[in-house]
Amino acid sequence: MDRLWSELKRQAARVEGRPMGRLFEDEGRARRYSRSLGDMLFDFSKTQLDDDAMAVLLDLARAAEVEARRDAMFGGAKINETEGRAVLHTALRAEAGPILVDGQDVLPGVRATRARMADFADKVRSGEIKGAGGAYTDVVNIGIGGSDLGPAMATLALAPFHDGPRVHYVSNVDGAHIHDTLQGLDPTRTLVIVASKTFTTIETMTNADTARDWMARAVAEPASQFAALSSATDRTGAYGIDASRVFGFEDWVGGRYSMWGPIGLGLMLAIGPGRFEEFLAGGRAMDDHFRSAALSDNLPVLLALVGIWHNQGQGHATRAVLPYDQRLARLPAYLQQLEMESNGKRVAMDGRDLPVESGPVVWGEPGTNGQHAFYQLIHQGTRVIPCEFLVAAEGHEPELAHHHRLLVANCLAQSEALMRGRSLDEARALMAARGLEGAELERQARHRVFPGNRPSTTLIYRRLTPHVLGQIIALYEHRVFVEGVILGINSFDQWGVELGKELAKALEPVLAGEDPGAGKDGSTLALVAFARGG
Numbered sequence: 295m296d297r298l299w300s301e302l303k304r305q306a307a308r309v310e311g312r313p314m315g316r317l318f319e320d321e322g323r324a325r326r327y328s329r330s331l332g333d334m335l336f337d338f339s340k341t342q343l344d345d346d347a348m349a350v351l352l353d354l355a356r357a358a359e360v361e362a363r364r365d366a367m368f369g370g371a372k373i374n375e376t377e378g379r380a381v382l383h384t385a386l387r388a389e390a391g392p393i394l395v396d397g398q399d400v401l402p403g404v405r406a407t408r409a410r411m412a413d414f415a416d417k418v419r420s421g422e423i424k425g426a427g428g429a430y431t432d433v434v435n436i437g438i439g440g441s442d443l444g445p446a447m448a449t450l451a452l453a454p455f456h457d458g459p460r461v462h463y464v465s466n467v468d469g470a471h472i473h474d475t476l477q478g479l480d481p482t483r484t485l486v487i488v489a490s491k492t493f494t495t496i497e498t499m500t501n502a503d504t505a506r507d508w509m510a511r512a513v514a515e516p517a518s519q520f521a522a523l524s525s526a527t528d529r530t531g532a533y534g535i536d537a538s539r540v541f542g543f544e545d546w547v548g549g550r551y552s553m554w555g556p557i558g559l560g561l562m563l564a565i566g567p568g569r570f571e572e573f574l575a576g577g578r579a580m581d582d583h584f585r586s587a588a589l590s591d592n593l594p595v596l597l598a599l600v601g602i603w604h605n606q607g608q609g610h611a612t613r614a615v616l617p618y619d620q621r622l623a624r625l626p627a628y629l630q631q632l633e634m635e636s637n638g639k640r641v642a643m644d645g646r647d648l649p650v651e652s653g654p655v656v657w658g659e660p661g662t663n664g665q666h667a668f669y670q671l672i673h674q675g676t677r678v679i680p681c682e683f684l685v686a687a688e689g690h691e692p693e694l695a696h697h698h699r700l701l702v703a704n705c706l707a708q709s710e711a712l713m714r715g716r717s718l719d720e721a722r723a724l725m726a727a728r729g730l731e732g733a734e735l736e737r738q739a740r741h742r743v744f745p746g747n748r749p750s751t752t753l754i755y756r757r758l759t760p761h762v763l764g765q766i767i768a769l770y771e772h773r774v775f776v777e778g779v780i781l782g783i784n785s786f787d788q789w790g791v792e793l794g795k796e797l798a799k800a801l802e803p804v805l806a807g808e809d810p811g812a813g814k815d816g817s818t819l820a821l822v823a824f825a826r827g828g
């Protein structure tokens with residue numbers, strides 16, 4: 295691997311500063327540097343990748359044994375080595391079995407739980423299962439991280455398919471979040487879902503207690519209007535939630551990969567079990583592709599290789615995810631957890647330091663909003679920020695087709711502008727056309743130069759349906775997996791979130807004035823003193 299990492303850097307140095315636009319003198323480039331699958335097209339031609347660089351990246355994938363690792367994951371091997379667990383979120387959307395963990399086929403259990411979820415969702419949606427005041431009008435999902443970001447993102451994404459109760463998501467322990475969400479809701483017609491794999495997460499349990507108190511003021515038996523999504527069925531029972539409304543999953547489903555099973559109940563309630571099945575089918579279609587396509591034609595592998603090229607190869611530490619799709623507004627936040635919790639690690643599986651940078655900083659906002667905010671830096675800042683655009687060819691509002699045309703035009707224009715840039719001569723011509731001359735022309739022109747050569751990829755899909763969303767999410771999941779395999783990382787643990795949690799627990803009594811905080815640093819103690827008003 296070490297030789298290949300050096301070779302990758304050498305390739306990056308070779309192409310540095312090369313005018314990217316010239317690559318299109320090869321008329322076949324757009325075709326050769328894009329792949330389609332079903333209703334989507336992934337274009338990675340507006341990058342500095344060329345055949346030699348691709349060859350090194352593919353060699354890296356082969357040397358890391360991506361295909362064998364992939365098969366091990368799908369086959370139920372315990373590839374999450376630091377926790378001794380299999381990684382089988384794909385089983386939540388699988389059709390064909392058996393899928394064995396410790397010699398047991400997990401599919402019958404997955405199907406049985408999904409059937410229970412569907413039955414519950416149908417009955418809530420029809421009003422057969424109802425609250426003290428009648429059919430449920432609202433559902434409040436309380437969870438955080440993987441128990442919130444995926445279903446919250448997907449529920450917003452699939453708004454055109456909502457035909458059930460309104461579904462709200464509360465995650466933050468900041469009381470403002472639950473306060474503002476519950477305000478205006480009728481507790482007698484609200485279903486609360488407590489979504490927590492462990493059923494111990496302090497934010498979730500604090501919010502659940504607050505929701506229970508709120509409900510208890512209007513409902514004699516508040517627990518009867520609670521459901522739980524958790525692996526910890528002993529704890530859900532102790533919380534008073536009847537087993538018929540508890541939907542469990544196994545330890546081989548990681549939090550940030552869990553929206554395909556019980557954690558997706560909020561989404562299922564919003565769009566119905568039939569549409570939820572379409573979402574699963576989309577994920578499954580991507581699984582089938584990932585398992586069967588050659589590395590060089592494999593969408594998740596290609597996304598991963600482009601990511602590795604930009605980050606570990608060219609040294610661009612961040613990646614902007616820019617959905618030109620308002621309903622994908624939460625996609626960047628969802629991907630932040632998926633990518634940064636999975637691949638934000640400095641130690642490889644074998645305990646050694648990584649020889650290259652870990653996964654990138656992922657961030658973004660929907661276009662066109664971002665254009666009027668941070669794109670200035672993307673176009674003219676000193677750093678290069680590889681951009682990932684996502685856009686639907688068609689919107690869901692035929693009467694607003696002119697909006698959609700503008701949206702798509704803006705998306706495509708951005709990737710074109712990033713690549714082409716504007717030279718000093720072009721800027722001078724522009725200023726001359728506006729009547730400037732001499733030193734003033736020169737001065738103004740310099741501010742209007744765009745360096746160009748800035749890489750981007752575009753994922754374009756026909757329409758954002760449940761099936762397409764399932765494909766997109768599975769595409770990103772597998773991309774993160776492939777990047778992790780190439781880096782030698784265990785993408786499925788998250789030890790980096792623990793220290794802060796432990797310290798917060800110890801600080802609470804200090805803030806309450808019950809503990810002097812002996813041994814704490816001066817900064818922390820001063821902040822505590824301010825918070826306590828002294």
Ligand SMILES: O=P(O)(O)OC[C@H]1O[C@](O)(CO)[C@@H](O)[C@@H]1O
Pocket residue numbers: 438439440441489490491492493494495498549550635788791
């Ligand atoms: O579902 P739980 O157990 O409440 O955990 C929530 C989230 O907390 C984390 O463990 C990180 O703090 C995530 O990985 C997980 O998605």
